[in-house]
Amino acid sequence: xxRIIGAVLLVLMGLVVLREWTPDSPWLAGMRVLAVIAxxxxxxxxxxxxxxxxxxxxxxxxxLLLTTQTGSATQTLARAFDSAAFIGAYFCALSTLQxxxxxxETVRQAGQFLAxxxxxxxxxxLTFGTQLFAFLLNYGxxxxxxxxxxxxxxxxxxxxxxxxxxxxxxxxxxxGFISVLPWSPLSxxxxxxxSLLPGLSWATIVLPSLVSSLILAGVGxxxxxxxxxxxxxxxxxxxPVGTWRALAxxxxxxxxxSALVSLLYGLTEVRIVGIVLVVVPVIALIWLRLQERGKVxxxxxxxxxxxxxxxxxxxxxxxxxxxxxxGFIGTVAAPxxxxxxxxxxxxxxxxxxxxxxxxxxxxxxxxxxxxxNPILVVTMLVPLxxxxxxxxxxxxxxxxxxxxxxxxSGATSPFTATTVLIGSMGGVTPRHVGLRWNGAYALVTGGxxxxxxxxxxxxxx
Numbered sequence: 001x002x003r004i005i006g007a008v009l010l011v012l013m014g015l016v017v018l019r020e021w022t023p024d025s026p027w028l029a030g031m032r033v034l035a036v037i038a039x040x041x042x043x044x045x046x047x048x049x050x051x052x053x054x055x056x057x058x059x060x061x062x063x064l065l066l067t068t069q070t071g072s073a074t075q076t077l078a079r080a081f082d083s084a085a086f087i088g089a090y091f092c093a094l095s096t097l098q099x100x101x102x103x104x105e106t107v108r109q110a111g112q113f114l115a116x117x118x119x120x121x122x123x124x125x126l127t128f129g130t131q132l133f134a135f136l137l138n139y140g141x142x143x144x145x146x147x148x149x150x151x152x153x154x155x156x157x158x159x160x161x162x163x164x165x166x167x168x169x170x171x172x173x174x175x176g177f178i179s180v181l182p183w184s185p186l187s188x189x190x191x192x193x194x195s196l197l198p199g200l201s202w203a204t205i206v207l208p209s210l211v212s213s214l215i216l217a218g219v220g221x222x223x224x225x226x227x228x229x230x231x232x233x234x235x236x237x238x239x240p241v242g243t244w245r246a247l248a249x250x251x252x253x254x255x256x257x258s259a260l261v262s263l264l265y266g267l268t269e270v271r272i273v274g275i276v277l278v279v280v281p282v283i284a285l286i287w288l289r290l291q292e293r294g295k296v297x298x299x300x301x302x303x304x305x306x307x308x309x310x311x312x313x314x315x316x317x318x319x320x321x322x323x324x325x326x327g328f329i330g331t332v333a334a335p336x337x338x339x340x341x342x343x344x345x346x347x348x349x350x351x352x353x354x355x356x357x358x359x360x361x362x363x364x365x366x367x368x369x370x371x372x373n374p375i376l377v378v379t380m381l382v383p384l385x386x387x388x389x390x391x392x393x394x395x396x397x398x399x400x401x402x403x404x405x406x407x408x409s410g411a412t413s414p415f416t417a418t419t420v421l422i423g424s425m426g427g428v429t430p431r432h433v434g435l436r437w438n439g440a441y442a443l444v445t446g447g448x449x450x451x452x453x454x455x456x457x458x459x460x461x
Contacts, residue, residue: 020274368413
């Protein structure tokens with residue numbers, strides 16, 4: 001079964017790449033629909049009931065759409081299948097790089113160096129180190145650094161120091177991860193937002209989004225510095241394992257990947273997400289090939305690719321169902337909600353644009369508290385909004401607001417992978433992580449992000 005699922009995913013990735021790099025056609029669109037249906041038919045019986053419920057909701061909404069909006073239902077469903085296909089292909093492309101990184105000893109050494117930093121610079125080192133890791137490993141950065149940080153903290157015999165050290169290190173990793181979401185071309189926050197807002201590109205939002213990233217990381221460091229726990233006795237100092245040179249291979253890979261993506265983006269008319277779909281797997285395969293050198297016993301590149309396609313990809317079936325159905329449901333639900341919320345949309349068009357921008361920052365983390373994935377919230381919310389020109393703001397300002405809210409949801413929602421992973425490593429519930437560990441952080445950061453979005457809107461408008 002895994003080989004069939006892997007083969008369908010490879011076909012799906014190829015079809016999405018063709019859509020991005022060549023003129024689309026009805027037969028290509030039809031093939032993507034068939035690939036998504038085939039994938040869901042294969043993996044849905046294999047995932048837990050919570051994930052199966054997403055598929056059931058998608059089917060119910062599709063039937064409701066076909067029976068109530070016969071005129072535009074076909075076009076809406078086509079967009080929903082395209083959204084699901086893109087999300088599935090994008091996730092697999094990013095997983096390719098994560099697979100290559102998980103097999104690299106240099107990655108483990110870099111993580112070990114960050115996790116053993118002394119208290120004075122540990123938070124900053126983990127925060128910005130996680131940004132570098134997250135760019136390359138996505139959610140794998142949390143698993144890797146969180147595991148190393150927890151193992152380092154467990155070596156401390158004093159229970160009081162061990163508790164505070166574990167909490168502060170895990171928080172630094174989580175906040176470092178979410179601070180990448182607003183600007184990285186590899187993040188779903190950027191990929192989904194750019195695809196939904198007409199006339200928007202990654203190049204137009206990367207600079208203001210870097211400011212958002214600095215706010216998300218800087219506020220976390222400031223709060224950690226101002227509210228350090230008072231210990232009954234000072235901890236013993238220990239030297240870090242390794243030197244800063246341990247980060248050099250990852251920094252080189254980061255620069256190479258960024259430069260290649262930027263170069264192709266400047267030379268072609270392909271969207272940034274289409275370039276990422278091709279460049280990331282190519283870089284990952286080259287990295288895997290380089291790892292083979294110097295090893296006495298190692299698999300071949302063909303063996304690595306076989307394991308990736310037919311073992312690793314199918315292993316992500318639960319995540320694929322969740323993410324793909326979130327995009328599908330959001331796309332289908334928007335036109336169904338429009339008749340009910342038409343008055344709200346009209347009211348928004350009459351309000352000052354900055355009010356809507358501030359609302360976007362807060363609506364996404366609010367949806368996260370209700371169990372809504374950010375992909376679902378954004379894909380459902382954006383079609384309901386008046387056009388940026390109607391609101392008197394720029395699409396870039398809307399994107400900065402959406403990605404900022406997306407990042408806050410990653411810090412606070414008990415249903416996101418970030419809080420679930422951090423909670424499991426810290427021995428607390430995801431809700432405890434989201435509200436107790438990050439509640440005050442989210443309020444302060446959300447307020448500053450709201451001000452930044454309003455300021456950027458004024459400057460860009």
